[in-house]
Every structure is written in C-alpha cells, then in structure tokens.
Amino acid sequence: MSKVRLGIIGLGNMGATHAANILAGRVPRLELTGVVDADATKPTRFPTVQAFASTEAMIASGAIDALLIATPHFDHTPLGIKALQAGLHVMVEKPISVHKADAERLIAAYTDKRLVFAAMFNQRTDHYYQKIRELIRNGELGEVRRVNWIITNWFRTEQYYASGGWRATWAGEGGGVLLNQCPHNLDLFQWLFGMPRRVRAHCSFGRYHDIEVEDDVTAYLEFANGATGVIITSTGEAPGTNRLEIAAERGKVVYENDQLTFTRNKVPMSEFSRTATTGFAQPETEAVPLAVRDHGGQHLEVLQNFADAILDGVPLVSPAVEGIHSVELANAMLLSAWTNETVTLPLDAKRYERLLQEKIAGSTQKKKSPIATAPGDDFSKSFGR
C-alpha cells in the first residue's frame, strides 16, 4: 500500500478544508476516495470523489482504509466506534468527544492496536509549542510554578453562531468556546504541563452572543505539586490576545505574537530566596536565545503523520487516546461553573453526562435566522494560534 484511501464524513468548514487539501495533493500519501455529508449538496463540491449516502455505506463499500470524522462533535463518538469496529484507521477532529463518558466509550472501542487512531490537534506541530515542551521536559525550565494563558483570539461574530444550526447549543455542540475553539489550547496545556488536580472556573453563558453556551471563561487550576494556572478564553473579544506565560524555578517563558522568550535565572528562584543574605536581592538573569523555525505543518502535517503512522508505523503526533484530557478539562470548567464548586480531577464522568443531559433537555435556544451570508467568508482566518 503506497497511499491511504481516506473517507471524510462531514463537509463543513473543517471537513471541506481537509478534502480540498488532499485533492490538491498537499498530503501526498492520502487519497480521498469517499465523502459523506447529511447535506447531499455538499459532496457536489468534490465531483471527482465518490459520495456515499451514509458512513455505513462508505465503510461497507470497501473504498476506504481510513475515516476522517469532521461532523458536529456529538457524532464523533458513535462514528468513531463504528469505524474502529469495522477495522478502519480513524482520524477524529477535536474534540474527540463532547464529554468524558463518551470519550471513554470511544477509546474503549480502540481494541485493535494495529489500527491507527489519531486526533486533529494540529497545534502540536507548532515548533514554538514544541520548543516550550522541550524546555520543560529536559529540565531547563525547572519545576513549573505558575502558568497564565490568555487565549481570547477566538473572536466570532453573531453571524458565525447564527449560521450553523447545531452550533453553540447544548444539544448540538455540548458547549461553546471550550468545546469548539479552545480544545486546541486545552490539549496543548495538558501536553505541556500535565493535568491539574483541581479546577475552579467562571463561565459566562451567552455573554457576547445570543447563545446558551459559554463564550467567555476564566479558569483557575491547581496541580499536585502546588503549581497554579489561569486559563482565559473568549470568542467575544477583539483584538484578542494569545499569550502564554510560564513561571518556573529556572526562569520565565513568554510566548506571544510569534515571540518566544526565555529569561533564565542563574540560580533557581527558590534556592536563591533561601540562600540570599539580603531581603531585596534577585537572581541574576540572562536572555536565552531560542531558535524556532516556524509554526510547523499544522493540519497538513497531522494528516501526513496519520498516513505515515498507517503506512510506516511512525509515532503519532496526536494520538486520539490523549484527546480525553482536553475533553476532561473542558468538562471540569463547565461543571465548576454549573455547580459553583471546585472540581477535583479525575472528573466524575457519569455525573457530568447527567448534568449535560439536563442542559440539553432544558435548552430553550432558538436559533435566529442568519443574516444573509456574504460570499467568501474566510474560514482560514479562524486558525488562531
């Protein structure tokens, strides 16, 4: 096999982007051999590709080796289970599931380890985040003490929410910014720092938009070692911010506006504090030059890595089983806001699912008719880093 025959289910913004990239030859080892969408007009955009009436039909056809799932979030779980059980390799868009219990079900279906099961956490390919991870893992930063990540560059207009009937409803999406935009950052967060022990979050529901789910979040996190963190995200702010600050024993890292800086303490801060003979002294610091090439291959690199993992057995950039962590973080933040409690991890998945079902049952959201959509809305602008 020299190429992986890929089917895509879901030709919305993301699915159509992946399809177009593959058809343009940008992922050399993937061949698009099937598409499915609930809206039968959408596959007509890709006339050279066989359209199927359903995922079941596409699986049964034998036309695909692998399935890329780019549907609304709730369908990720049942479709992923179906595909894995049919012996297909699976690439699932983020989030891998809407809630932890679903993520557990999806991962439980991954029994045949000869299959490749990946998730679309494309920001893991960014060399800036890879460099930060390297500094942490090789000990150069020392113990992490505090993290502050402001990610408010996910601005979306009212029209964005009005344009998709499933969007930003409990039933359709199971959440707002935490489930749709922020999974990238939540995944990077746990990939860089591991999972916190406790989460206290303040979510505003429909603060900036006429939606029932959260579009503005401030979360406080505590780790087992006492480290603290704050994550702030919003789809209502413009101009937004994406700034990650890490305070660690051996120095401080800040990543913002394509600038990654590392200010190194010549003596780790706590050791300096214990041994200094004066009260107002500070450790000497030095700016450490960091060579970072670029932001990596993003979606294309994750797709190519998926094909390489299938064809050559290379390690995955973002295994889908790791996708449960960002789901759990998002769930914990919503649970904390709903219950006004500090949530201790691991999250009670059954309780969360039950409360989410209550939100779905109690949903009163009626979508407004969308404002007439201007042609050529530039979705590529949405790949916030």
Place this chain on the structure above:
Amino acid sequence: MSKVRLGIIGLGNMGATHAANILAGRVPRLELTGVVDADATKPTRFPTVQAFASTEAMIASGAIDALLIATPHFDHTPLGIKALQAGLHVMVEKPISVHKADAERLIAAYTDKRLVFAAMFNQRTDHYYQKIRELIRNGELGEVRRVNWIITNWFRTEQYYASGGWRATWAGEGGGVLLNQCPHNLDLFQWLFGMPRRVRAHCSFGRYHDIEVEDDVTAYLEFANGATGVIITSTGEAPGTNRLEIAAERGKVVYENDQLTFTRNKVPMSEFSRTATTGFAQPETEAVPLAVRDHGGQHLEVLQNFADAILDGVPLVSPAVEGIHSVELANAMLLSAWTNETVTLPLDAKRYERLLQEKIAGSTQKKKSPIATAPGDDFSKSFGR
C-alpha cells in the same frame, strides 16, 4: 506658613527613606521637625532632627503640623486617629489600615475637613497609569470587559521575612503580599476600574517562604457590568512580571516593561459582532501612539502634593479615605481563601475582623533568626512598578 513642619513615626525602610529625602531638600515645602521610633537607636541616624519618646510627646510638643505614619500596619489606625483628633494633618503609609473595620474607624476620625488626610499611594503619580485612567474616563477605551493584571515582581527573599519580627505574621502585619506589597496595585486597580462586586481568591500561605501569611495569590473578580478580572501577585517569583492587560469595547491596552500600547478597534467589538455579515471577520484595528513622559514623581510627588494641599488647598493625589478600597480588596481575597467562598462586596467588616483575630490568636509563627544581614541591602530596589 511657607513650610509644613512634619513629624515621622516609624523609621523603618519607608520612614527612613522619607526622612532622608526631606532632609536632602527633595520635598521643598516639607520640613522634618520630629521623629519617633520604638527603637531609640534609629533616630540617631538623623541627628539634626528632634527625637521624641512617643507620638503623644511629639504631638504635645507643638513641633509638628503634620504626621507621617510609617509604622507597622496595625498602628496606622490608632496613630492616625490620635493625630487627626489632635488637629494634625496626616499622611499614612499604605495600607491605611490592616482591615476594613479599622479603616472605617480611622476615616470616622477625619471630621475636621480643614485637615489634609492623605495616603502614600505613590504609583498614582506614574504617568503611565494616569494615561490609562484618562483613556478609561474619557471614553476612548469604551466599556471595560476584562482585566488581567499579573504583578509578580515583588520578589522577596527568606532573609527579608526573617529580618523584621513583625513581618508576615497575622499579629504583626495582618497579612502578606496583599497587605505589604500589593496595596499599591490594589489601589491602582480600584482607581482605574472601580470596585468589583464579587471576589473569588486562591491564596497560598507560606508557599515560597517560611511564613504563615499569603505570599502567592490568584484572584478572580466580577464587576456589576459583568466585566471580569484576574489579579495575580506573589513575592516568590523571579524574574517577576508586571503586566496589565485591559480588553475593552474600543480596543485593548497592555502595559508591561515600560511599554504602554493601545490597539484601537475602528468599530467597537460587540457592535462589530452584531453587524458583521461573516462569521470570521474581525474589527479593523489601529495602533494608537501614546505619549507618556515618565513614571512621575512617586513618593516625592505625593509628599509635595501633601504639602501643597496643606499650604494651598490643591487636590490630593491620593486621599486617605480612598485607601479603604485597597484594604477591602485585600481583605476580600483573604476572606475568600479562608472560607472557600465567593465574597460579595461590600465586605462584612465585622466578620473579617473576627476571623483575622482568630488567625492572630491561632498564630504559631516563630520567626527564625535572620541570616547575618549583609550591609547595604538596597531597599530602593523594592519600589516595584
């Protein structure tokens, strides 16, 4: 009267600095005519100034028109009351009191409005903060939606805490970073944004130092208009950060490292969101050049302003009555951490005082002997901006 005759009570770091500045002629309209310190050796540093055995004696002598209080915090209230009742003008170091009930008592004693009653919030003289305040007050920024202020450049060594017996104990100081270093920032915060309605804070007690009070704080704040805020402060981090970010309808302001930037939205963000015809569009922005001269006159300017207010009736830069707000913010953060509750303002002053008394009664803090202090510890490094 061409000069104000000033007495200083408390010749620790701050009091001695003020005394030296005045004696050096750096506050032309103040004349230092009396000093008091519990440690009788301290006044000998200022041989040209009359030393008194007590504040009462200094007041009774008729040698001073005004009193500058630079004692440990708990004494601010009784000394301030005594001085006001004796008809003296008063300048009180921050915080004006340790807790809100004391601040109310102190302010209640300010009945003779011919007296000038000021507080040492020297950072109000910083032209950078003045410019931010101007942008808010003249409407240029539009409604403020979110504030993030990281103030972790208050690094203090273990030796700092070991060197002052009253420091960082419930009985001696009534708190840690919130009562000693951060009052400046808490005052600026309320001066810029007003008081929040709700406070949820996470305080770590003795996280970085062998002390019983808080040396690390993350606080979440909500305002009546729905605006949110995060304040993070610590005396354990190096290199620290001092970064204030303001997200408002008409743009974003960031102040860090002596750089103040204002990115203006050509259309306010919420209006843009409501009227845009595409989902991923964003308001156009422009960088607004801000001319800011310098960081102002700081302590010297506040002292001169105090003299000018007494001699010429000019308005105060920092009236002491406004000092209750930073006390209330600090108290609310500690109360939230102690009780694991979200604190609604106005704070229940009596409850807070009662809980603080319990902390004082339950204090087990034994100060370690200080490490031998090196000569020439540079206190001036401590004026974090």
